[in-house]
Amino acid sequence: MHPVEPHQEHRPDSAPAGATPPREVRADGPLGAAAVRVMLTAPSRTRLLELLGITGEDARELPALMDAAAADDAVLQRITERANALRARAGLETPPVDLPAVQEEDDTLTQRIAPGEGLIAILAHLVSTDPVQTWHRARGLSTADSWRTLADLGQQMRVHRASSGRLGLHQVRWTALNWAGRLVTRERLQFxxxxxxxxxxxxxxxxxxxxxxxxxxxxxxxxxxxxxxTHYADLGVGREFRCDSWLLNPLLIETLGADSNIGSFAARWRLLESRRDDDSVAFFVFGVRPPYDPGRLPRRTRLERLVAERLADGRGWESWIGELRLD
Structure with missing residues (x-):
């Protein structure tokens, strides 16, 4: 991998002291299907799943699917194509690969291996971690924090299983953004x-x-x-934060209280603008995707009652963009 400056295609993995940090890294070249087959079936895959946060039933089921994918030439070729797109480059303004545009086509192909969504995307992510980790190193992220950032893949798979009951990945747009080098996990939050x-x-x-x-x-x-x-001083960042979330709705402070965990988070932000966002809150609170019946959503907690009642009676839910400045 080579960090890349604008107008400069090759640099060492991290800039020397005092040098301008890289803004992008690019892969040395594409993977072939044979190399991807080896990566999918190698004994080291068990450790790779652990590092990427893939646990529980997903970790138990995935190796057999990896073997099946490696043995199917058409599926293997598709994984190779998606992996090469994901690993081509990573950096500050690298556009994420448009996996949602090809997900239906990919899911149709893998139905002969297993029902569900996102298998090709999952396997493509597994074999394409090297460029994004090169980017992380170039921008001062430790190996442990790099893996912790990429372990969101396993978290997204757990979210998918919780909502669908089976192995898969729905949030391919989000994971592609991560593999483009655009995310970092620090403590409890992602940035x-x-x-x-x-x-x-x-x-x-x-x-x-x-x-x-x-x-x-x-x-x-x-x-x-x-x-x-420290590591993005060239951008002048560190004090201004933005959040775009259903969690910033002021109704959460009114209903749950400013001293609750969620209310306290919402109260941090200076609100800038809002939009109607019913389906997002339904997914994040109840784990459901359209179509769903708002009248049948559970109402076991104050949060669930607040959201379910507003979705059921048509008032809906607004997500907000908020700004936070640290002194």
Missing amino acids: DLHRVEDRWVIGVHVPAEGPLEPAAVDAALTSMRTYAE
């Missing part, structure tokens, strides 16, 4: 760097991984600020 008008800001994302305790949020924001100010 991305993106432009707002003529400046770079840090985007904040909340994985579905347990309580959103205020102290954990503080630690994550502080960690990301330190990391960004």
